[in-house]
Amino acid sequence: MKRLNQTFLIFLMAMMPLFAMAQIDGEFIKPRSGKFLLQNATVHTITNGVMENASVLIEGGKILQVGTSVSADGAEVIDCKGMVIYPGMIDGGTTLGLVEVSSVAETVDYAEIGNVTPNMQALTTVNPNSEAIPVTRVSGVTTVMAVPQGGLFPGTAALINLVGYTPDQMYAGAKAVVMNFPNSGRRGRWDRRSDEEIKKETEKALKDANDLWQKAKTYHELKAKGAELEYYPEMEQLAKVISGELPLMVEVNAAKDIQNAIKWMEDKDVKFFFSGVSEGWRVADELAEAGISVITGPVQALPTRQSDRYDTPYANAGKMSKAGVKVAIRTNEAENVRNLPFHAAYAAAYGMGKEEAWKAVTINAAEILGVADQLGSIEEGKIANLIVATEDPFETRAQIMHVFINGYRIPLSNRHIRLYQEFLERSPDLKAN
């Protein structure tokens, strides 16, 4: 028996080099927290201008200090000479983490059965290990709104940071109840409903919305008075909008619908903002006058009407912003959220300007979602969501060199990069055939 153990030990020793190799193969760089000093960069704070030769000190997940004379004080120093630092970008509307492969129904979790399901929680459905998350964050997008899709009230959206292994670790402190405002547009070329049918459906949906709103108000009032109510999760969730606990995220796109939505919200004393707003440029002044903020996009999209100028989707964000509307930009994507900086660049080039476009993917999104005290700019005390790049991260030729989310230094790897490493020079190559 003892001898057997000895033999096994010797065998194990002999195997060591093999295990060592296996160890190297399986080596995994993990997100790492600690104290970091990002030194000597051009820091674009967004809210306090641009600082040359400045440094950012990070500890405990927060930005400790920003300035030109920050001492390392025991921090791990990362030389950022010649580079730029920006706050991590925020995508105000995505299905990231809610879908893995969109044509495989088993992996699609953003839409539930039913027209009124505000109690469906995007946050609990987010898959922290979605392949798309590491693919997204290396582009500099550090925070996204995960938004349920579907019926009139499809669910509750949640803001998540793209680091962590549980939804609670990822949660970035903002939720919103989603409403798809009754829509008079067509969903696509294959949508063959007649104008009459669309009108009828829209009117019915608006009546439903009114009835539901009334019901939610009643529910809220009764509850406030201490009534014992039957289990009614849909109303429970809608009542949180009535009470002001959660904002309403109103998805609305066609110009006429936007006007109707402005009118519909007029007498409702709740927190809300609009999303989508693809024809916002047609009614930009009305949006500005009503003081409604918008999360708009995608920017790289087709015009909504055949007759429209080809650049209307590119120019939309800028036109609303110029009219005085607070604008954030979204991709409305899942696996392509990494393109957010390019959507913002298009908005910048077609009238919005770089400065406003940067706000639209940082501080404006944070303000609209109610987390501007935590996210959206490089300021002392805020959460350390930062990106370091060789140049303007809106340019495709820029390389993102470092990403910090929640103070974690994020490994710049993902499946796309690993496949590049494996296949750039394949072994065996062609000759081994």
Next chain:
Amino acid sequence: MKKINYILTALLGLSMQFAFAQTPKGSVLIKNATVLTVTNGTLENTDVLVQDGLIKRIAPDISAPKGVETIDATGKYVMPGIIDAHSHVALDVVNEATNPIVAEVRMKDVVNPYEIGIYRALAGGVTISHAMHGSANVIGGQNATLKHRWGSTDPADIIMQDAPRTIKFALGENPTRVHGRGNGIQPRSRMGVEAILRNGFSEALQYKKAWESFEATKNEKGSTAVAPQYNERLQTLVDILDGKIIIHCHSYRADEIYMLINVARDFGIKKLVFQHTNEGFKVAPEIAEYTMGASVFADWWAYKFEVYYSTAFNAAILQKNGALTSINSDSAELIRHLYHEAGKTQRYGGLTDDEALAMITINPAKQLGIDDKVGSLEEGKQADIAIFEGHPLSTYAVPQMTFVDGVKYFDITKDKDDQRQRISATETVEPIYLGHENHRCMQDTEHLFETANALFHTQH
């Protein structure tokens, strides 16, 4: 009598000449630009002279010939018109999904010169698109190479008549879904796809042999040879085997790409381009060695299972392994900013400016067999030209003017508010489209998958 015949013949000949000479050709002098020739480097402060639709000269300080308009392009970038090797723009119908092989159908028969997508592509600097049949069939229909001569009302005018024939093939999920799962016939699997290909080409060889033996014996004295029944489908496959048609094959996975390479080698087919090719990077050395390369998306992935194991570095890996690589749109939206899609090869793989620009100009031209005519700024080539404010690979670049055969079809300063060519009497006035079918590869097959489409997904 005879004289009249001669005159009539001459007249007929002349009228045919007119028919071919109908497409407009322009002359223009573009002054003082940064000229991105793609094949001969970048030339600063250079002029480009276009006469009668052709590039006459590229040099500094050219003076304008009499009557030729001059455009001051100081501070602007001039590049070859962008070529999209995969598009469905200006097509009324995309799929003939009735049989695994429908080689006889032609996209030339369903070209719609009124489609606003043509103008939107021009506004993104795109002058040529490869209007393809869909991906419902293993061997689909024959594609049309279009020149974006916007404003013409004759479909024939926007077809590039001097481009070679190409045909659509498709492997993997789409043909197996349509035929195996939709109609209950082969192919249901990738095995079936290979069988359809090998059976089809073998039948075509028999057909060819039958005709050859008929042709060889029909003039013999007392010949009783009867001509085989003409079959357009098989004849088209014979034309592929004879190298008269370039295959453009919708494909994703490395195994199916490798399979088609082997089938092509077995049947002596050399004119083969892979489309989409998301896993092309895994067999990049084979693609480089045996084919005319791959035409890929810059970064699309994960929209279906067969593209889940993709990488945005695909184009760079293919390029660095020596495969001819282009970047395409397959989308009414992406076609509007292919210069930006090409720019992504710098984020994902660090390609040079010339390598990146080649992927939307000379490389797709080679894959379509038109690189002797277009795809770079060279004297003698057709004057398909785009002028940009800002370097076209910058995300802030804005296309300013686009020329086809020296004729200006897009000018940002003359862009109209209402961009339609005509108002249709039957279409709804101003329908508002909020969802976009980005990819139309599976258009016209929806009826087969009523339930699958319940969530309004477009299949690519």
